[in-house]
Amino acid sequence: MTPENLQYEAWLLAIRDKDDKxxxxxxxxxxxxxxxxxxxxxxxxxQHAEDMVQELFIQFWEKRKRWDTQINLPGYLYGILKHKIIDFFHASKMKPQLLDFWAEDLYTFAQQHPEELETYLALEQLLSEELNKMPANMKQAILLKWDEFSIRDIATRLGLSEQTVKNNISEGSKRLKQALLSSGIDGYSTVIVLLVLQSLTAATI
Known part of the structure; x- marks a missing residue:
């Protein structure tokens, strides 16, 4: 056992058995x-990130009597946090700037090229509207995939099979691509459109 793990176990024993604050x-x-x-x-x-971690530690303290002191403490804490993040997305407590979550390159490009801001906002609105037309599981699967959660994590949270999640992501991405291509693409910046298409394609991998 590593020195770090020995330290974690000592902390957990003291907290569980002695309520050691x-x-x-x-x-x-x-x-x-x-x-x-x-x-x-x-x-x-x-603010939401701070609240989320604070809540994690409150719950961790409240459940201290049930701990296995030999748990992988970092893995356990980050596992709890992952589920809290998934719950955050599932509850739709998301910022309105949809593309901030899944196309950072696009957002950065728009910041660096103010002349493209109108295009960026128009495409953001288009994709947001298309997402809202989708069945709830399809929308949530896509949003979680864009935020780099694994297929397995998404399937567990949504109560679906991994294949169903894959199908939802694939079908949802096709719908978004079709909406983009049918919306007067000639009026948009080629660079912006390519970035969007690239992000949509990456979501299905």
Whole structure:
């Protein structure tokens, strides 16, 4: 067992058996920054990320009597956080800027080229409208895939088979591509459109 794992086990024993708040504070300080940074990268909302991690530690303390002190503590904490992030998406507590979640290159391009902002906003609106027309499971599968969750994680959260998730993502991406190609593509910047198409194609991989 590594020195880090021995330290984690000592903290967990002290917290579980003695309600040791000092040990809990050490555990909290050890993992807070990493968990917060991970949540912030996923949901891009500082307040929600902070609230999410704070809630994680509150629940962790409340369940302390049930701990197995030899658990993989980092894996356990990040696993809890992953499910909280999925719940966040599933509850549609998302920022209105849809493309911020799945096409950072497109968003950055628009920032660097203000003359393309109108095109960016028009395409964002188009894709948002098309997503809202989809069945709930299809929409959620696509959003979670764009945020880099695995097919297995998406299937578990939505209560679907992995093949069904793959089918939903593939069909949803086809619908978005078709909407884009049918919307007067000649009026849009070629670079912007290519970035959107590239992102949609990547979502099905």
């Amino acid at each position: 000092e040990a809990f504070g050490k555990l909290y300080r050890c993992f807070w920054d990493g968990l917060y940074a991970h949540a912030l990268r996923r949901i891009r909302d500082a």
